[in-house]
Amino acid sequence: MDIKLLIFIALAIGATFFAVVASLGLVIHKAIHAQTIRKRQHLYSFYSDLIAELLLQNVLPLSPDARTSAIFNQYEIIIQPIKNRLREMSQLKCKIEREILRSVLIDFAKDVRGEISDRLVYFFYSFGFVDEQIKLLSDRRWWIRAQAARDAGLLKARRAITAITACLEDVHPDVRLQSMVSLIRLVGVEAFKTIFRVSKELSLWTAVELSTVIKEYKETTIPYLIEGLQNDSQSVVLFCIEMLAEIGFISAVEPLRKIVENCQDVTIRMKAIEALGRLGDGRAETILLSNLDHAHSEVRLKSMEALERVGAYSAIPILIERMKQNGGNEKIFSARAIASTGKSGVEELNALAQNNKFLLRAVVEQVLEEYQFRVEQV
Amino acid sequence: MFALIFSILLQVYLFYVVFFFVAMNVVYTMLMILSYRKIMFYMRQNLFSDYGLMVKSELTPPVTLLAPAYNEEKTVVESVKSLLKLNYGKYEVLVINDGSKDGTLDVLIQEFDLYRSKQIYIPIISAKPVRGIYKSKKAVYKNLIIVDKVNGGKADALNVGINVSRYEYVCAMDADSLLEEDALQKVMKPFLEDSSVIASGGIIRIANGCEIVNGRVVKVGLSHRLLPLFQVIEYFRAFLSGRMGWQGVNGLLIISGAFGMFKKSAVIEVGGYRSDTVGEDMELVARMHRIKLEKKEPYKIVFVPDPVCWTEVPESLQVLSRQRNRWHRGLLDVIIIHRKMLLNKNYGVIGLAAMPYFFFIELLAPLIEFTGYITAALMLIFGTLHIYLVGLFFIVSLFYGVMFSVCSVLLEEISFRRYPNPKHLALLLAMGVIENFGYRQLTAWWRTKAFYDYARGKKEWGAMQRKGFNKKIDK
Numbered sequence: 001m002d003i004k005l006l007i008f009i010a011l012a013i014g015a016t017f018f019a020v021v022a023s024l025g026l027v028i029h030k031a032i033h034a035q036t037i038r039k040r041q042h043l044y045s046f047y048s049d050l051i052a053e054l055l056l057q058n059v060l061p062l063s064p065d066a067r068t069s070a071i072f073n074q075y076e077i078i079i080q081p082i083k084n085r086l087r088e089m090s091q092l093k094c095k096i097e098r099e100i101l102r103s104v105l106i107d108f109a110k111d112v113r114g115e116i117s118d119r120l121v122y123f124f125y126s127f128g129f130v131d132e133q134i135k136l137l138s139d140r141r142w143w144i145r146a147q148a149a150r151d152a153g154l155l156k157a158r159r160a161i162t163a164i165t166a167c168l169e170d171v172h173p174d175v176r177l178q179s180m181v182s183l184i185r186l187v188g189v190e191a192f193k194t195i196f197r198v199s200k201e202l203s204l205w206t207a208v209e210l211s212t213v214i215k216e217y218k219e220t221t222i223p224y225l226i227e228g229l230q231n232d233s234q235s236v237v238l239f240c241i242e243m244l245a246e247i248g249f250i251s252a253v254e255p256l257r258k259i260v261e262n263c264q265d266v267t268i269r270m271k272a273i274e275a276l277g278r279l280g281d282g283r284a285e286t287i288l289l290s291n292l293d294h295a296h297s298e299v300r301l302k303s304m305e306a307l308e309r310v311g312a313y314s315a316i317p318i319l320i321e322r323m324k325q326n327g328g329n330e331k332i333f334s335a336r337a338i339a340s341t342g343k344s345g346v347e348e349l350n351a352l353a354q355n356n357k358f359l360l361r362a363v364v365e366q367v368l369e370e371y372q373f374r375v376e377q378v
Numbered sequence: 379m380f381a382l383i384f385s386i387l388l389q390v391y392l393f394y395v396v397f398f399f400v401a402m403n404v405v406y407t408m409l410m411i412l413s414y415r416k417i418m419f420y421m422r423q424n425l426f427s428d429y430g431l432m433v434k435s436e437l438t439p440p441v442t443l444l445a446p447a448y449n450e451e452k453t454v455v456e457s458v459k460s461l462l463k464l465n466y467g468k469y470e471v472l473v474i475n476d477g478s479k480d481g482t483l484d485v486l487i488q489e490f491d492l493y494r495s496k497q498i499y500i501p502i503i504s505a506k507p508v509r510g511i512y513k514s515k516k517a518v519y520k521n522l523i524i525v526d527k528v529n530g531g532k533a534d535a536l537n538v539g540i541n542v543s544r545y546e547y548v549c550a551m552d553a554d555s556l557l558e559e560d561a562l563q564k565v566m567k568p569f570l571e572d573s574s575v576i577a578s579g580g581i582i583r584i585a586n587g588c589e590i591v592n593g594r595v596v597k598v599g600l601s602h603r604l605l606p607l608f609q610v611i612e613y614f615r616a617f618l619s620g621r622m623g624w625q626g627v628n629g630l631l632i633i634s635g636a637f638g639m640f641k642k643s644a645v646i647e648v649g650g651y652r653s654d655t656v657g658e659d660m661e662l663v664a665r666m667h668r669i670k671l672e673k674k675e676p677y678k679i680v681f682v683p684d685p686v687c688w689t690e691v692p693e694s695l696q697v698l699s700r701q702r703n704r705w706h707r708g709l710l711d712v713i714i715i716h717r718k719m720l721l722n723k724n725y726g727v728i729g730l731a732a733m734p735y736f737f738f739i740e741l742l743a744p745l746i747e748f749t750g751y752i753t754a755a756l757m758l759i760f761g762t763l764h765i766y767l768v769g770l771f772f773i774v775s776l777f778y779g780v781m782f783s784v785c786s787v788l789l790e791e792i793s794f795r796r797y798p799n800p801k802h803l804a805l806l807l808a809m810g811v812i813e814n815f816g817y818r819q820l821t822a823w824w825r826t827k828a829f830y831d832y833a834r835g836k837k838e839w840g841a842m843q844r845k846g847f848n849k850k851i852d853k
Binding site: 004005008009011012015016018019022023025026027029030031143146147150173174177178203204205207208209211212242246328332359362363365366369373 | 497791800
């Protein structure tokens with residue numbers, strides 16, 4: 001038989017075989033997946049009901065001189081039926097059900113407080129979930145480590161604190177992020193001290209997630225954020241500055257002023273200027289005015305923007321000079337800073353509008369329109 | 379003698395066709411494997427991504443949505459309203475009326491209570507003149523800006539949009555496409571994770587057959603017509619296996635014009651969109667690669683398979699042929715403009731893999747396929763080829779085509795599962811087979827014809843008639 005023919009036949013058979021197997025596999029996968037989901041949902045609702053019942057079940061009142069472990073003995077009795085059920089199963093089935101039980105417990109842990117929460121934490125330890133998580137924290141697959149770090153926090157597994165702290169230096173950003181969040185859950189606000197000390201690099205994505213956690217703790221995080229300003233990593237310092245501005249506590253003004261005065265890193269300097277503007281404290285005025293002459297145009301723009309937020313009346317003469325001398329964007333930003341001082345600033349701008357220079361007039365008109373719009377909105 | 383030489387030439391050419399076919403399938407297989415790995419990685423990463431936090435956090439960078447509109451008075455209001463409802467922190471919607479001849483601007487002025495703003499226009503990237511910038515008197519639409527400009531095409535409109543935009547990240551899209559509520563969050567995530575990312579593209583899915591209410595896809599479905607169904611498979615192949623695979627090696631050469639996020643400073647650095655090509659989206663990405671590689675600056679251009687932009691695809695052969703013809707002319711244009719990168723080791727993966735792929739496989743494939751049919755027919759006539767060999771080759775190519783279609787459906791099924799109904803799955807698999815009988819040959823012909831049109835200097839887009847989503851709103 002012709003060799004070409006043989007090759008073609010082989011190729012055709014190969015492709016046909018693959019297409020048929022893949023198509024069949026796809027349909028079977030879809031069917032199995034649907035069935036698995038149904039089974040899991042069923043098991044999930046079964047365990048949800050069971051756990052809810054166990055959590056609401058009354059425990060016997062303890063005598064005042066009872067040992068602390070007495071309450072644990074009672075918790076242990078409560079979960080015995082589940083343990084017995086799992087013990088009777090095959091290894092595979094037990095593994096699946098334990099996994100579902102764990103997710104049910106984690107979901108409950110998100111919503112409960114007080115004694116019920118303590119009861120849940122005991123369940124986690126008693127079922128061995130905490131030790132499992134600690135072991136998984138050193139798994140070679142990053143997603144397993146990240147999942148374990150997250151779950152350890154949700155399980156309130158204080159035993160895992162050391163392992164989670166070590167994960168703050170993990171190679172994968174998601175593991176680091178989950179570890180940070182968990183550590184905060186376990187230790188509270190003091191975790192920030194370790195986080196800002198250990199962190200070498202914070203991506204904006206990590207910063208976004210961490211910022212929402214920090215917002216929950218508000219001003220209690222300020223000492224740690226100020227301490228974080230000493231970190232060697234630019235991204236960590238930028239994040240701390242951003243959060244200090246976001247929380248808006250007055251004690252942040254001084255350290256930020258020092259950064260603007262002394263920091264040679266333009267990016268950090270700009271961020272600190274922006275933060276000072278957001279804090280809106282009059283003490284920042286002098287330092288902001290001195291930065292209007294900075295060699296870097298972005299720094300000048302940031303200073304103008306900050307002055308707009310501070311609403312510095314004394315800056316008007318210098319800003320008018322900048323409007324007359326500097327380029328397009330600086331004209332606009334200066335005009336906005338002038339307008340933000342209120343009536344007197346608007347009068348100065350109106351006077352400038354009489355100027356013959358087209359660009360200057362156009363800038364004033366634009367800024368006055370923005371100002372008018374803002375006033376109307378208010 | 380002549381017949382002998384002709385017959386030898388035909389045989390040599392046919393060998394070339396077979397070699398091309400084998401090479402093409404090897405590349406497709408490699409892309410498929412790369413895609414699978416990247417999709418799995420993405421799915422795992424998504425387990426730890428709480429996109430809702432991006433809406434809450436002040437750290438989330440603001441974004442400008444650029445929506446060029448040309449003669450879209452019937453759909454533009456609904457589209458803008460849907461864009462204003464996206465779930466994202468701070469963003470502005472910038473609609474660029476590209477000199478529409480109908481009442482696009484008037485309906486916008488009326489609906490959103492617009493006034494002509496005194497905002498200064500600074501043309502950082504050169505573009506056609508701006509006639510006016512409009513803003514709404516209503517506080518609820520304070521993040522809406524309408525720019526009215528002289529007609530200059532989509533690329534020119536986008537350049538004007540970049541000039542007017544306030545924020546560092548700009549999202550280029552079609553005014554008549556629909557973004558899913560969380561699409562902006564998902565397409566922005568790569569920029570937050572890695573500061574070297576300069577562009578990120580999302581997936582385009584086909585809205586024909588879906589149930590759409592108030593500018594949102596509420597039920598995913600498939601069209602009852604054949605052409606949109608074929609295109610669903612094509613889009614799967616292009617996005618889930620093609621783009622996903624290329625981004626795995628930082629070799630992504632195209633971000634769809636219907637939905638792509640860019641770092642504004644990077645776009646300005648390369649000079650913005652080129653308005654003298656019909657493949658402006660691909661050309662911009664190719665230029666970004668070229669300039670960054672020449673400057674030896676680290677950068678990444680990524681594709682995210684999850685943020686979805688729904689678009690309406692042609693349902694008539696006439697419109698589809700115009701679209702495919704334009705796409706192919708665009709591809710040809712980009713390869714000619716950036717021919718310097720082709721097989722040039724100084725451009726790394728782009729020069730040695732991505733550009734050759736787009737040249738030898740994407741660009742030449744229809745030409746080779748089409749001429750392959752003719753050669754085979756001629757050889758049959760001359761009696762130098764057995765009918766069973768031709769038949770077998772056709773069967774092999776058919777099954778390989780089916781195999782890749784099945785694989786792309788497989789990728790969709792193991793990852794995003796947007797088509798939950800098993801009937802949809804069966805229908806899509808069937809389409810993977812049926813498209814090889816007629817549709818594939820037809821698209822090959824349209825794309826082959828694009829060479830002729832390009833040589834004639836044809837540069838126009840051709841009208842794209844859409845039924846519009848608003849009809850389905852009344853359902």
